[in-house]
Amino acid sequence: MGAGRIQTFSQNNIALFCPNQAASSTDFRNMRKNNLGGVIFGCTDSTIKECLFKQLFGLPASHISYVNNIDPGLPLFLFNYSDRKLHGIFESASSGRMNINPYGWTADGLGRTLYPAQVQIYPRLQCQALHEDQFKPIIIDNYYSQTHFWFELDHAQTNKLMSLLSSLAIAPSTSLPQNVAKWRNLFHDMPLAHKEERNEVNENDTDIGFYQLYKSNADVLLPASDAVPSLSCVGQPSEPQFKKRTVPEDKKEYILMKLKEMTLARENLYSSLKQSVEDTAIVNDVSMEQSSILKEREMSRKKAVPVSSSCYSDVIHQLMKNLEELEAFKGGQIRRTEQLEHKLVEAQTEIQQLKQQCTTLECRLDHCIEPVKEGMVVFPTEPCLDIDELIFLVGGYDGKTYSSSLNAYLPSQNKMKFLTPMSVVRSLASVAMLSGELYAFGGGNGSEWYNTAESYNPADNKWIPRPSLTGRPKGSLAGATLQNKIFAIGGGNGRESFSEVEMLDLDLGRWIMTQSMIEKRFALAAAELNGAIYAVGGSDGQSYLKSAERFDSREHSWTRIQSMNTERAFHALAVMNEKLYVLGGFDGNSMVSSVEIFDPRIGSWMTGEAMNVRRGYSAAAVLKESLYAIGGIIDGDTITDTVERYKEDSGWEVTHQGSLACRCFASAIVL
Structure with missing residues (x-):
């Protein structure tokens, strides 16, 4: 039961940098099943006995992505965080799955386990435990910090670990019999x-071998x-x-x-x-x-x-x-x-359908919007509804499911309208506008990243496929439109942060690589202002950034501009009154409510009025001289359901609070 330094909402590789913890690239190598040679599980002095006695290993739920890849017979190892020693050799006696024992490692077995990604195990060979100094050189490529490493092992690493442990095998007569x-x-x-006498085992001497932790309850x-x-x-x-x-x-x-x-x-x-x-x-x-x-x-x-x-x-x-x-x-x-599990899934689906029906009924009260098939709504030609009054919200995550939805938010009425959803679930994607259409590209579904793209035409309420990115699948990237071309900027895949920039040229009908940024930036924000693209903040995989840079198409190069006052990633960026507004984000310790404003005419940042709610992973857009911040994460996995509006003459105020605004990882844009 090891705890990594990155908390994940995902099943695999969409990683959130947790507050109060240092930055790291990811907890996972995301290896395919055929490349997985072995897995290390974690424990402490307080849990190792239960692991070995019950012959069950477990990890937090976010690790199920690769625990699911464990088949019977796969070599396993157990790392004790308390003394930094590795025990082995074990092998899996079952496939990895969730909640084999839903009450493991809890007080008196009464609570729900914190380590539901589990596998049953069987000891393969009794060996002396390896100290970290002994096994670290073998898995040195897995270390993403001085003391933290990925648990997934490839075949070469597994074979070397097994060879080293086998050389330290304990003879059967040294301790208890192997069976x-x-x-x-x-x-x-x-x-x-009769229970007259028993062999005693020193349970505290873990160096002798993990078999010693099995206290014999034999009645002979x-x-x-x-x-x-x-x-x-x-x-x-x-x-x-x-x-x-x-x-x-x-x-x-x-x-x-x-x-x-x-x-x-x-x-x-x-x-x-x-x-x-x-x-x-x-x-x-x-x-x-x-x-x-x-x-x-x-x-x-x-x-x-x-x-x-x-x-x-x-x-x-x-x-x-x-x-x-x-x-x-x-x-x-x-x-x-x-x-019962099947009925539960059906009930959850029915609840979601009922929610959508309630929203549709609410929409019907608005005479300016007409319902159509499948509970979606379209924009009629009545003059009372103007597309310029809408903020489009794309994809995201509501705390339970990742979404493919497209919603139109009407700030004047504080209502959300359902439109035709995207072809795939997208969170931590990017959006841009080109020729009156909304483009969505990159992002992921909680278990994999995409390089696909699609566009939405509000005139016919339809999505159509667009050319895929030429680079790697990625998420937490930024998007901007400049000179009738869309730029996909930076991002990452959970293991790496990218500096690469791609450009969609509709005349060529494809994305092409263009000048890369000076720095690698994952979870950055970008926007176009006065014929230049600005890329601000993010993470390079090792630390959070306060630096910023600008791309000038005439010079076809990136140049540094003055840095922000605060390091931040997972923030929002919007342009209002020819100035850049950076909203919230994560500063390496916690989500923040601070706002910084960049005026390109003077080339410096100034501190703006802070939001009422600290938030990261939020969506932001400017509509009619007002700046809106929608949803986002307050702390840990707590998602806010508030919408705030900023006006230069009146500052920030909360204009809406409700379940429809409760989302994160979404993108916002005004067409």
Whole structure:
């Protein structure tokens, strides 16, 4: 359960730089499944015992992107943040997925886990733990800071780690036998002898090996060597000898009695399932664990403790019968859980549809806007509605889903109108206007970035495909229009920040690379003013920037201008009264409400009146001598639902607050 320095709203590589944490490029390498050689999981001194005892590793939900790529048999490793040591070698016993145990690593198992991206594991080889100084040279390419590294390993790194650990393998006789986990399951809850004595394991000595963390709960004593004892009909051990113990003569009847108690417990547990969905999930976990225990118990009994068929044939038959019943019960609960999850998805979809219907009904109250098919609205020819009164909001994220929506915001009425959505979900994209059409390009859907582009014509309320960017898929880029050409500026892909600039030439019908910026800029802002393009702030992947630069098409080059007073990224930029307004953003520690204004006539920045709400990842646009800031993130994953308006003579005021404005990662533009 490691925690990275970047919090993600996404499933994969759309990364947010968290407040109160230093900048970093990303938590993920975003490797394809066939390139993934192994995965490192994280833990601390307080969680390592539960990881190993339950044979379950977990990470925060944002890491599911590559945990999903884990198949059974993939090599795994466990890094302890407390002592900076790497344990191994493990292998995955299941595919990686969400919430294998939704209550893991919580107080008394009562709360929901903070580490739901999970995989079941099995120890492959017992080795001495590696200190960071030993394994760091092997995965040095994974380090994106002095103490933080990516958890995804390629095949070469995995092979080198396994080779180093194998050279430090611990002989089976050094500690507990290598099949100690199976022995624990074999005897757990099935006492074959009185609990007179036990082998003790030093749980604090993690350097001896991770197997030592499995405390034996066996009701008989483990042998002193790795030799496996065999039992005769009367229960007497052969060599090597156990310590003194007493074996009850009515062992068979005792086992059958315990099995009946277990069966009765399962029946009682089944009746409680009808109470709630949460109970279903809990019982499902229990039944899976018990089924696994019984399977391993029987396999271990056959391998480790050969018994006479004449003595225990009835017991084995009863065990197999109970095992079949448990498996059937488990299958029924899995199907029930899947049905409930499917109903939940359907309910969420229905809620979203109801929200859209409510919005459409609200739209019908406005006589200037007419409803059409699929709940969308178009702009009629009535003189009471003017396209110049609208701010267009493109894509974004509402805290639950990434959006392909296109909305028209009417500040004069504080209403949002639904238009034809884009062909794909886009967040952290960029927009620009050309020949009366709205162009959207780049961005992502929470799991991948795009290099695609499309344009919207308000006359027919339709989107059409446009030539894709020639460069790499990217997001958090900036866009601007200059001399009848659209410029796609900077951006990044979660691993790198780019300085590259592309230009869409409609005469050529394609994007072409043009002069790159002086600095790499991810999460920057850009705008055109008086025949020049200004690129401001952002992050170069290592730090946040307060620098700015200007592109002059006549000289076809970028030149530096005076820097802002504050480092910031994920901010908004708009042009009003021939001045640049920079709004909010993230300064490396927190979201800010500060505003800076650049006047190109004097070539310097001045401090403007701060917004009422601190925000980053917001959208901004200028309409009729008013500057609007819409939505954005206040802190962490809290999205604001406010709209603020600025006028030079009256300053900032909150003009709207409601769910329709609750979004981030969106783009805004006036046509």
